[in-house]
Amino acid sequence: xxHLSALALASITVLPVHAALYTNPADLPxxxxxxxxxxxGTAGSVVASRxxxxxxxxxxxxEAGVDDTGNLNxxxxxxxxxxxxxxxxxxxxxxxxxxxxxxxxKVPRGFVLGGxxxxxxxxxxxxxxxxxxxxxxxxxxxxWGWPSMQEFFKxxxxxxxPTDNPTITPDQIPHSNGNGPVHVNLPNIDLEPDQxxxxxxxxxxxxxxxxxxxxxxxxxxxxxxxxxxxYTQVTAGGGTRSTAATSYLRPALQNRKxxxxxxxxxxxxxxxxxxxxxxxxxxxxxxxxxKGGKKRMxxxxxxxxxxxxxxxTPQILLLSGIGPQADLGSKTVVNAPQVGxxxxxxxxxxxxxNVNSNRTYDDALRNSSLRNVDLTExxxxxxGLFSASPGNLMGLLRLPKTFFTPSxxxxxxxxxxxxxxxxxxxxxxxxDTNPLPxxxxxxxxxxxxxxxxxxxxxxLPSSNTDTFTQxxxxxNVLGTDFDVQAMLQAIADAQTFVEVNIxxxxxxxxxxxxxxDDYLQSLFGAFASAKTTADKIAxxxxxxxxxxxxxxxxxxxxxxxxxxxxxxxxRLRVGGVKGLRVVDASVLPIIPExxxxxxxxxxxxxxxxxIKQDNGM
Numbered sequence: 001x002x003h004l005s006a007l008a009l010a011s012i013t014v015l016p017v018h019a020a021l022y023t024n025p026a027d028l029p030x031x032x033x034x035x036x037x038x039x040x041g042t043a044g045s046v047v048a049s050r051x052x053x054x055x056x057x058x059x060x061x062x063e064a065g066v067d068d069t070g071n072l073n074x075x076x077x078x079x080x081x082x083x084x085x086x087x088x089x090x091x092x093x094x095x096x097x098x099x100x101x102x103x104x105x106k107v108p109r110g111f112v113l114g115g116x117x118x119x120x121x122x123x124x125x126x127x128x129x130x131x132x133x134x135x136x137x138x139x140x141x142x143x144w145g146w147p148s149m150q151e152f153f154k155x156x157x158x159x160x161x162p163t164d165n166p167t168i169t170p171d172q173i174p175h176s177n178g179n180g181p182v183h184v185n186l187p188n189i190d191l192e193p194d195q196x197x198x199x200x201x202x203x204x205x206x207x208x209x210x211x212x213x214x215x216x217x218x219x220x221x222x223x224x225x226x227x228x229x230x231y232t233q234v235t236a237g238g239g240t241r242s243t244a245a246t247s248y249l250r251p252a253l254q255n256r257k258x259x260x261x262x263x264x265x266x267x268x269x270x271x272x273x274x275x276x277x278x279x280x281x282x283x284x285x286x287x288x289x290x291k292g293g294k295k296r297m298x299x300x301x302x303x304x305x306x307x308x309x310x311x312x313t314p315q316i317l318l319l320s321g322i323g324p325q326a327d328l329g330s331k332t333v334v335n336a337p338q339v340g341x342x343x344x345x346x347x348x349x350x351x352x353x354n355v356n357s358n359r360t361y362d363d364a365l366r367n368s369s370l371r372n373v374d375l376t377e378x379x380x381x382x383x384g385l386f387s388a389s390p391g392n393l394m395g396l397l398r399l400p401k402t403f404f405t406p407s408x409x410x411x412x413x414x415x416x417x418x419x420x421x422x423x424x425x426x427x428x429x430x431x432d433t434n435p436l437p438x439x440x441x442x443x444x445x446x447x448x449x450x451x452x453x454x455x456x457x458x459x460l461p462s463s464n465t466d467t468f469t470q471x472x473x474x475x476n477v478l479g480t481d482f483d484v485q486a487m488l489q490a491i492a493d494a495q496t497f498v499e500v501n502i503x504x505x506x507x508x509x510x511x512x513x514x515x516x517d518d519y520l521q522s523l524f525g526a527f528a529s530a531k532t533t534a535d536k537i538a539x540x541x542x543x544x545x546x547x548x549x550x551x552x553x554x555x556x557x558x559x560x561x562x563x564x565x566x567x568x569x570x571r572l573r574v575g576g577v578k579g580l581r582v583v584d585a586s587v588l589p590i591i592p593e594x595x596x597x598x599x600x601x602x603x604x605x606x607x608x609x610x611i612k613q614d615n616g617m
Contacts, residue, residue, distance in 0.1 A: 041115020
């Protein structure tokens with residue numbers, strides 16, 4: 001994996017910078033703007049682009065990270081797993097996690113134009129109708145409900161055809177995309193497990209067994225009902241990753257004169273620059289390019305929009321004196337007890353099977369000559385292995401009804417929302433605890449709990465810290481029994497799906513699509529020897545990670561408390577201050593039972609409308 005990362009980074013080229021893209025805040029043409037957007041990630045790029053549609057308004061975007069231009073780790077879909085721990089990643093780690101035997105785990109976040117949309121695994125899942133309706137119920141704002149959010153879904157994405165796979169066509173998924181700038185497509189290439197997976201899902205979906213019927217095949221998990229197994233929609237078009245930068249920010253830079261973007265620049269704090277009655281006004285931003293470096297101030301006449309993500313947003317708020325007085329003490333400007341609280345992520349665990357196939361991508365990971373062949377094909381045609389993300393197939397499932405009890409209720413948003421996820425990968429998915437084997441061919445099944453109940457925090461490491469020191473990230477992974485038991489069920493479901501006997505041969509042999517032709521061989525690795533429940537729980541705690549979907553650290557409050565249990569109101573305005581709004585995954589009060597990027601794009605589209613409405617635009 002390290003060799004593949006090095007290969008990608010070695011191919012980076014430096015391209016000319018557009019006139020409105022600056023690398024140093026000292027070079028910016030003005031200190032005064034109408035709007036200042038902090039963070040050019042998934043949400044910030046959307047907001048900046050939409051606000052700049054008004055030519056009378058001047059927009060400044062401040063991004064801590066680097067330019068995305070020419071970076072193959074960003075552009076090549078297959079390189080998605082290898083962008084972490086490179087120059088486009090914040091390279092965060094958590095504090096030791098008790099639920100993971102005291103292990104600290106890596107926290108990849110995009111340190112680049114486009115943010116985490118530039119380094120994630122490209123999966124495009126909107127979430128269920130029940131999720132959005134629950135947002136509306138919590139906040140008391142029907143605008144967050146499924147019916148009202150339809151127009152924003154359509155604004156974000158456009159379905160484009162795969163470059164070299166005519167067997168998978170866009171007419172399979174008519175519901176979930178509109179005419180927006182983000183390109184979404186179905187898998188670019190056929191992989192060995194694909195037809196085995198689809199045939200199995202179709203067969204089990206017609207089973208008389210309620211447990212097996214959960215594995216039903218679906219063509220589109222983005223219709224409001226998320227449940228089922230099928231092809232994964234991904235953010236790519238023409239064989240290249242589509243990001244918030246390529247789809248929103250760069251077109252704005254190229255076509256408009258009223259937007260400035262500065263990279264390599266960190267916000268050190270938000271500054272109170274006025275007082276309206278008893279309410280402090282935060283429309284000033286202090287920045288620096290290095291620890292101890294010269295600080296510069298920029299002011300917004302309308303609003304500051306904080307889009308630094310679930311980790312960066314609470315860090316900046318806390319550094320600005322907006323947070324729990326119990327933690328900030330004398331540095332408190334606004335007592336906001338919920339800043340940095342309510343953090344949730346999806347626990348993840350992979351299991352592996354030996355397979356009888358030489359078509360997996362394992363050899364490409366091990367062999368630099370093969371990688372160069374694949375990379376040359378991608379550079380020349382944007383086709384082949386590197387034009388696709390590593391996994392074509394995904395399942396989103398409810399837990400069995402028997403799983404839930406009065407003492408262990410269902411935490412999902414509703415009956416159309418899943419509890420667990422299975423991702424099928426045509427090769428070995430390496431990790432810190434499971435390095436790539438020196439030989440062999442594998443199928444990986446990534447198991448995730450998408451309705452977790454564990455809650456964590458983001459805090460400052462000390463009262464004298466700064467923006468150049470990472471905050472204390474505590475996801476509290478597998479901190480509840482529900483999450484552990486749900487992961488056990490996810491693993492059991494993964495095994496059931498590939499091992500269940502669904503046909504009988506003429507010779508009376510029981511087999512299924514995965515075992516026929518001797519394709520599926522045996523479990524591989526430490527899980528193969530985990531026989532008892534205690535063994536399996538020990539395996540989970542020793543090897544689990546997260547899907548890198550943190551949310552909630554600056555949550556929308558609930559209407560029943562007058563929004564006192566949140567940081568922002570339903571219009572995403574920070575409580576107790578004026579001039580400051582938050583737009584990113586941190587505002588979500590509950591975690592989506594989905595990969596989060598599509599949700600964040602959609603939230604940012606609605607937020608852009610709210611900002612325009614509140615400012616008479």
